[in-house]
Structure formats: structure tokens, C-alpha cells
Amino acid sequence: xxxxxxxxxxxxxxxxxxxxxxxxxxxxxxxxxxxxxxxxxxxxxxxxxxxxxxxxxxxxxxxxxxxxxxxxxxxxxxxxxxxxxxxxxxxxxxxxxxxxxxxxxxxxxxxx
Amino acid sequence: xxxxxxxxxxxxxxxxxxxxxxxxxxxxxxxxxxxxxxxxxxxxxxxxxxxxxxxxxxxxxxxxxxxxxxxxxxxxxxxxxxxxxxxxxxxxxxxxxxxxxxxxxxxxxxx
Numbered sequence: 001x002x003x004x005x006x007x008x009x010x011x012x013x014x015x016x017x018x019x020x021x022x023x024x025x026x027x028x029x030x031x032x033x034x035x036x037x038x039x040x041x042x043x044x045x046x047x048x049x050x051x052x053x054x055x056x057x058x059x060x061x062x063x064x065x066x067x068x069x070x071x072x073x074x075x076x077x078x079x080x081x082x083x084x085x086x087x088x089x090x091x092x093x094x095x096x097x098x099x100x101x102x103x104x105x106x107x108x109x110x111x112x
Numbered sequence: 113x114x115x116x117x118x119x120x121x122x123x124x125x126x127x128x129x130x131x132x133x134x135x136x137x138x139x140x141x142x143x144x145x146x147x148x149x150x151x152x153x154x155x156x157x158x159x160x161x162x163x164x165x166x167x168x169x170x171x172x173x174x175x176x177x178x179x180x181x182x183x184x185x186x187x188x189x190x191x192x193x194x195x196x197x198x199x200x201x202x203x204x205x206x207x208x209x210x211x212x213x214x215x216x217x218x219x220x221x222x223x
Contacts (some may be wrong), residue, residue, distance in 0.1 A: 004154070042216075045211075104154050105153060106125040108152070
């Protein structure tokens with residue numbers, strides 16, 4: 001158990017809908033990262049927050065947004081969902097804004 | 113695009129044998145990390161090696177880094193069935209310390 005929690009575990013929704021994925025980092029970790037893992041694209045970095053502020057952006061679509069709250073938990077919002085958004089979404093955390101990351105168990109999103 | 117590429121894509125061995133996976137990358141890096149992922153689960157950090165280091169050990173794991181060849185290898189000695197997983201290398205470079213992951217090597221260890 002990495003200490004990073006993600007909810008929900010599974011999510012099935014229809015195209016065009018909006019969902020929110022939630023992540024609680026390990027106690028004491030200030031940095032949160034979001035990744036998308038799919039068979040064709042592999043593991044893609046989406047976005048990083050450090051102590052409440054956006055620190056780095058990767059291949060995140062405009063339909064996706066995220067935030068980190070004062071208690072350091074983070075949410076990833078996915079809107080206008082498309083079939084291609086079906087994937088595993090991982091959250092990871094680290095103590096600082098660099099170094100080894102601790103991954104949560106992931107949320108499996110299926111868009112039908 | 114992936115910075116690191118693992119080789120082989122898949123590896124099947126018997127318990128007790130050693131497993132070697134390689135990672136090649138294209139541009140100079142700050143750090144290289146190896147992670148393990150069991151099917152459909154979160155990644156687990158194994159080892160981080162800095163660009164000025166050549167070798168690191170952790171239990172049955174040995175990681176080497178050759179910056180002149182832009183490559184790294186992960187050796188798992190005396191493999192066990194529980195080592196069955198996908199193994200990913202991740203590199204970060206320049207001013208960004210965000211790791212870029214390769215596609216992974218799928219390792220199957222037969223009991």
C-alpha cells in the first residue's frame with residue numbers, strides 16, 4: 001500500500017458526460033501528479049500540482065482540468081467525454097516536486 | 113513521445129533465473145528511475161539512479177547506467193513468480209523533473 005488513495009476505483013459513463021476523479025496523497029507529500037494509461041499511448045503525464053499550485057503541464061486536453069485543495073487532496077475533472085478517454089487514471093505523490101513518486105491504485109474509466 | 117524505450121517488450125523465464133531489461137533514451141537526463149506495475153495496479157518505485165551514478169543495488173535488483181550509450185539496465189537476480197509484472201523506466205531531463213515513461217517490459221516468471 002503506497003499510502004495514496006484514489007476514488008472511485010471504477011467508473012462507467014457515457015460519451016458527453018463529465019466525471020471527477022479524486023486523489024489523496026501520502027501524508028506529508030506536497031506534490032500530486034496525474035497520469036493517464038492506455039494501451040495505445042502508454043503512461044502519459046497530465047499535470048502536476050505542488051502545495052496547491054500548478055507546477056507542470058503535460059499532455060492534458062483542454063476538456064480536462066485539475067486542482068489541488070488546501071488539504072492537498074486533488075481532483076481531476078474530465079468533461080465532454082469521448083470513447084478515447086477510456087483509460088486508467090493514476091494519481092501519484094511525492095514529498096517535493098522532484099524525485100520518486102508513490103502511485104495510487106488508479107481509477108479505471110470506461111466511456112460507452 | 114516516450115523518452116525511454118524498454119527492451120525486450122516481453123520476457124519469459126523460469127523461477128530462479130536472472131532477468132535483464134534494458135532502457136535506452138535519446139537525450140541527456142537528470143535521473144533515471146525504474147518502476148514495477150502489477151497487472152492493472154499502480155506503479156511501484158524500485159530505484160532512482162542519478163546521471164552521475166553508474167550502478168545501484170537494492171536487494172535482488174541491480175541497475176546500471178551508461179550515459180555515453182544513453183542506456184540503463186535492470187537486473188533481477190534469482191527471480192520469483194512474484195516478480196511477474198511490467199517494468200518501466202522513466203527519465204527526466206533538463207529543467208523538468210517530470211519523469212517520462214517508456215512502454216515497459218512485460219516479465220513473466222514461471223514457477
